[in-house]
Amino acid sequence: MLNAIDQTGTIRQAADALGVTQSALSHRLAEAERRLGGLLFEREGRRLKQTPSGRAMTQTAKQIIPALQRAEFDFQQMASNKTTVVRIGIAAYSCYHWLPAFLKMMSEKEPHIQLELVASATQNPLRNLQHGDVDVILAPGHLATPSIDSVPVFQDELVLITHPTHPLASKAFVDATDLESEDYLTYSKTAQPGFEYERFIRPSGVVPHLVTVVEVTDAVIELIASNFGVSILSRWAVQSAIKNNTVMAVSLGKEKLTLDWSALIRESEAHDAAARLVARRLAQWFKH
Structure with a gap:
């Protein structure tokens, strides 16, 4: 009304x-x-x-x-036994280059499941999952809580992203001290557990010359491609730009900095629930 x-x-x-x-x-x-x-x-x-x-x-x-x-x-849809809708979101980076191929595989292997992308799930992913606004979250780092199950999907790497002609682009790896004089771009206002600030920047005691928050990953990449700064991002999330030589990726430290991605689902989901099946399919798909 x-x-x-x-x-x-x-x-x-x-x-x-x-x-x-x-x-x-x-x-x-x-x-x-x-x-x-x-x-x-x-x-x-x-x-x-x-x-x-x-x-x-x-x-x-x-x-x-x-x-x-x-x-x-x-x-x-469910009452007529046609399809079960599963809403899927990404907890960080807003990267969707993998989605078309995964949707194609799902339509062939699990035609009874209809996947629906919830782009807004990137904001407050755990709350959206707990409230039922999304059913599966593809998440990097350690976001699991007692009410949420985590299914390991693949291992990634956090890397320094630079312009191809940047002095750091030619290094085999960088130390945190290399960032001291850099204009640093970040997509998040807050330090996330398991990411670069907690594991790489803070332990060194180094503070980049200038830190600018750019909340959209694509915008961060565009700025770096125009030589407006550097950032630390998921290699997988920005692989398209790396392959196109728009930007360069440099490992963090000699030992590298790994980043685990998981599929998060509600703990209350039944063993044979569609959301759990999608999480397992994600793990299988990324493995192959």
């Missing part, structure tokens, strides 16, 4: 959109306002204008409706 009134502006048009009579919708609106204890809309001639509290309710309605529509669609 809130959404329809907001989109049409009048009770009559909203009633038509909802398939009810104008009188019925007027009563429904009055009952809602009675229960809430305040006005949702004020009249301006024939049109309705949201009150501030009504605007807040309508904004929430617009967030809820897509989730309800998605839930109804999932129910109908």
Whole structure:
């Protein structure tokens, strides 16, 4: 109702959109306002204008409706035994170069599972997983909690990403002290456990010359490709740019700095749940 009134502006048009009579919708609106204890809309001639509290309710309605529509669609698909929808997201880097090939494999091996990408899962991935907004998270590092199961998928490497002509690009490996005079780009505002700050930068006591937060990995790569700084990123996540020689990758330290990726799922998922099957397929697919 809130959404329809907001989109049409009048009770009559909203009633038509909802398939009810104008009188019925007027009563429904009055009952809602009675229960809430305040006005949702004020009249301006024939049109309705949201009150501030009504605007807040309508904004929430617009967030809820897509989730309800998605839930109804999932129910109908599962009820008819056609497909099971599994929402998949990535906890960091927002890299999707692997996704088309994986989707193709899944459609051949598991045609009863429909994968749906949830790009927004990159923000607060664990909370999104716990709340059911996403079912499987491909995550680097150590993000598991007591309520979440972790399925090892593959081992990666954290590397220094530079412009091809940067002085550090020709080195076999770099030490943290090499970053002291560099303009350093990072995609995250906070230090993540198991990543470069905790394992490479902080132990050295070195602070890069300038640290700039660029929250989109693709933007970090574009800036480095234009020689605007360096960054430490997952080799796998930026492999396309490395292969195209847009940027160069240099190992961190003589021993290198590994990064484990896992598929995270809710602990409550049954053994034969579709989400667990997708996690196992991810591990098999990356292995081969």
